[in-house]
Amino acid sequence: MSKRQLAMVMDLNKCIGCQTCTVACKTQWTNRNGREYMYWNNVETYPGTGYPKNWMELGGGFDAAGDLQPGVIPNLEADYGVPWDYNYDALQGGASFEPNVEPTWGPNWDEDEGAGVFPQDNYFFYLPRICNHCTNPGCLSACPRDAIFKREQDGVVLVDLDRCQGYRYCIAGCPYKKIYFNPKISKSEKCILCFPRIEQGLPPACAQQCVGRIRFVGFLDDEEGQVHKLVNKYKVAIGLRTDYGTQPNVYYVPPTESPAKFDANGKIIEGSTRLPIEELEKLFGPEVHGAIATLKAEMKKRKETGESELMDILIAYQHSDMFRLDNNYYQQVAKESGQHLLAPVDNRYVTGKHTKAGHVMKFFHGGDVKAGGHH
C-alpha cells in the first residue's frame, strides 16, 4: 500500500460515449511503437462484450481467500482487434479506399447495441475504463520479475520496462485486462495515469479532455477534494468489480436515471425503469443501492431547497475544483527524493512539434527530403 493514493471518479450519468478521452489518450501515448492496438483508455457499451472481448470472463484477480487466480491472455486479432489502416498511397493511382487488413473485430464492434428489445425495454450505458491503479494489483502480484511497482507518493502502478521480460503473467493476473503486451518491444505496457502531467499539476489527458466533465481527479486522503467527498463522504462513487479483490482506485458514480419501459402498444409503463438493478449490482456490488438512494435524495433536496453540495460537485463547475492535484505536493516529493519532475509530455516525442511544411526534416534521413514536398 502506498503512502497516498491518487484516484479518479467517473460520473456515468454524464458519459455520452464520445470517445474524446480515448482519442486524447491514444494521441498522447498509444498511436505508435507497437502500442497501436492498445487502449489504455476505452469507452465500452454496457451490456456488451467490452474491450478486450469478454474481459470479465478472462480470469485474474483474487478469490475471497486472497489467492491470485489464473487468467487468460487475450489474442490480438480475436479479442483486441487488429488496428487497421487504409491504402492512402494507392489512392493516388485511383484505387478505391480500402482497409489494409480484413477487419474481423475491434473495440466497440458492438457499440450502442446494449440489451433488451427495441423499443420496449432496450437499454445500455457507457463504461469508460482505464487502469484502476489498484491498491492490491493483480498484475503486480503475478509478475515473476518484480517489474511492476506501485509508487509510494501517489499509488500509480507502473511497469519498469528495464526489468520487464515480456512474460505476460501480468495480463493473466489483471482482472480488468488493462495491462497490455507490446509485441514490438516484447514488454508489457499500461496506463501510467499520465504521471508526467500529474507531476506538473495537470490532470490525465483523458480527464482534461472529457467534454461531459465526468472525471474528477484527486488524492483520496484530501478531505477538501471532490474525489474524497464523492468516495468517502457521500459514498456515491464505487469501484468497478471490487469482487476481484484488487481494490481498484477508479470509482464510478452509477447511472441512476433511465427511461421507463414501453408496453406492447408503445405506451409508457409508469414507474418502470429500463436499467436492471442486477446489472449495476454485478458491476458495483451491493453498495450501489445506497449510492443510488443518496443520489436521488440529494437530487430531490436540490430541487426543493436549491441546496446540495453533492449536486454542486457533480455539476462540475470548475476544472480547478475537479482536479485537485496539489502541485506543491509533487514538488515537495521531488525535492525530498532529489529527483527532477518530468516534463508533461515525453520529450522524446516532441521533436517536430513546430515543424512546418517545407522544413527540412533532417532527422528522417540525413536532411535530403523536404517535408510536404508531395502535397
Added chain:
Amino acid sequence: MKKLTSTLVALATLATAVAADSAIDARKVTTSLDKVSNTSSVWNGAKFSTVTLYPQTTIEFNDKKANEINAENKAVKAQVAAVYNSAKIAFLIKWPDGTKNVQQGNRTDSYADGFAVQFASNYANPAELPYIGMGSEGRQALIHLQKQVVKFYEPNGNGDVATQVNPNQTELFGKDLKVFNAKVDTLASLDYEKSYVGEGFRSMTEIKDGSSNSQSTMTYGKNAWTGTLSRSLKDTYVDLNAAAIPVAFAVWDGEKMGRNGLKYLTAWTAVVFQKGDNTLVNALHGKIEGDATKGKESAIANGCTGCHQMEKTDAASLMGPSLTNIGGYATVDYLRESLVKPSAVVVPGYNRNAHSNYAWYNIENGKRVSTMPDHSWMEKADIDNIIAYLKTLKAEVK
C-alpha cells in the same frame, strides 16, 4: 553444408552411444572460439553427452491456458558437447522440438523457443551450489539466454525521436515513406541474446554494461534445435578456470507458451576439463545411497505431503513448492541441505502478494526463514532414504 551434415551425423550416432546424464568431457582445442556456430569444425571431434531436461513444476504460474497445455509434460533428452581453449569455452546443445516457434512482432500470444546455459559464481563447495532455478541468496548464478524473437525494438534513450512515430503520422509518402520505414527497420534488433545475474527468482537482472560477453546461435532443422554458446572462461561474475565446473541447461518451447519458469531444465551437470579430482563429478553424478521405498514411507510418516505435492497423482498444494520433478533437477546435496537446514536456501519465487495465506517463509531480521521444520534430528540413514525417494520424483522421458 558438408560440414553441417557431418556434424549432424556425428550427433546422431553419439546420441545412442552415450549413457544417460554423465559428466560432460570438455575437449581442449587450439582454434579460436570467438565465433562459434553449429557448423563450426570444433564440434567434429567433440564428445557428446546426454543430459535430461525436466519440466520445471516447482511453482505454478497464473496462466490458465499455459498450465493446461503443460500439465502432462515429459522430460526431454538433449545432446551436449563442450570445447575450450585458453580463453574461451563453447557449448553445443541439441534438443528435440517438433515445432519452430519464433515470437512475432505483431501478435500478443506467440512465444519463442529458446535455451539458456547457467553457471555458478562460486562452486568451490559442490554441496552449496546456487539453487538450480535461478540462483539463490548469496549464491549467484550467471545465465546466458538466447531466444527466437523475430525482431524487437528496445526502448532506448538514444533520442531516435523521429523514428518513434507511426509512419502515417509522418509527412512522407511513396518512396520517402519507404526510406523512412527502412530506417526504422535498421533500429530493430534481430538477436535476442541476453545475459543475466540472479540470486533467486524475481532478482534476475540483465547485464547491460558489457561486463559479461557471450556469443550464441540457434539453428533449427530436422525437428530439433541446435544451440551454441561461446563465452570467456573468466569475467566479473564467474571464473571457469578449474578442473571441473558445474553448468545447467534450460530450454523453452514456444509452442507450449514457454517463458521464464515454464521451461525444461537439467540438474547441475559437471563439465570436466582435467581428469583426476572427482569431487564435483561425484557430488553431481555419484551413486545415490539409501532405499527409495523406505524413503517414501518415511516421507509420508514425517508429513511431507502435508505441504508438498510429491507425486504427480497427489493434490497440488500452495503450502510449499511442488516436488513432482525435484529428482530431475535437484542434486543430492541440495536435497540434504533442504531437509536439515530448510532456511539455507529459501526459494524466493513464492510471491507473497499472490498467495498471502500461504507463507513459505517469514522474514526475520531481513532473512528469509522457511516455515518448513528442520529435520536435522533424523538419522542419517533415514535422510538418505528420503533423498533416494526424492530423486525418483521426476517425469518420464518423452
